Amino acid sequence: MNKLLFLDFDGVLHPTGFAGEDPFSRVGLLEEVLADTALGIVVSSSWRFTHSLEKLQKVLPQGIADLIVGTTGAPIVGKHPRFHEIQCYLRIHGLADWKALDDSYWEFPPHCQELIRCNPNTGIGPREIDNLQRWLSLAS
Template identity: 65%
Template structure:
């Protein structure tokens, strides 16, 4: 039996450059569409946007091919070492066992090395290299 695949999705530095002057929000999201349409992983929002907008509003803001796969968001912010990683671990404690990856540019919020982090460049957002890494993980059994 295969474990469920979960993607913990950050927005800034992933779906668009961190400083997206001149670029619209989610300008890089379309790169994920083919992967998500073919392989339909479950998505958990780990972005700090979860602190200002509720899940329903975030789902309306995101492209449909992403919002239709969202099952939740990580919980309260964690202060201390590797906060995003700890937030994911806290989520998984209540969710249960899953094979997961984090699409994130904030590598310092994860232990080094973290084999579950697909690290994006904050200046560009997600690019072909991360899509390739994501697809390899999604298609493996």
């Protein structure tokens, strides 16, 4: 596995305020683009604080769950916390080619090339899928 996708849930796999809508309503878009990839998914969502890895895998479709290789660790407080949590994970596991699907752009440095920013009101959409596909199609 040469590529890692750091995955947020709220604002990505469903709109942040998904009341009245199915949770994970946008996950089918992601599942379709990730079919037959050698990508690993690391859950960077705050859901990792309230759900075990096994539970996270059970709430997602099998096509996504099978790609999950772990979660980022303890929360980091300060400027750009999600970015620093990802960097910590990468230092420990020695991996470098990554992207993050996230709606919390303030948790990343400005102009972070690895961030595929989602609209929190809609979740993942065609623009983010196109960006993800372009990255996946690059030689590893």
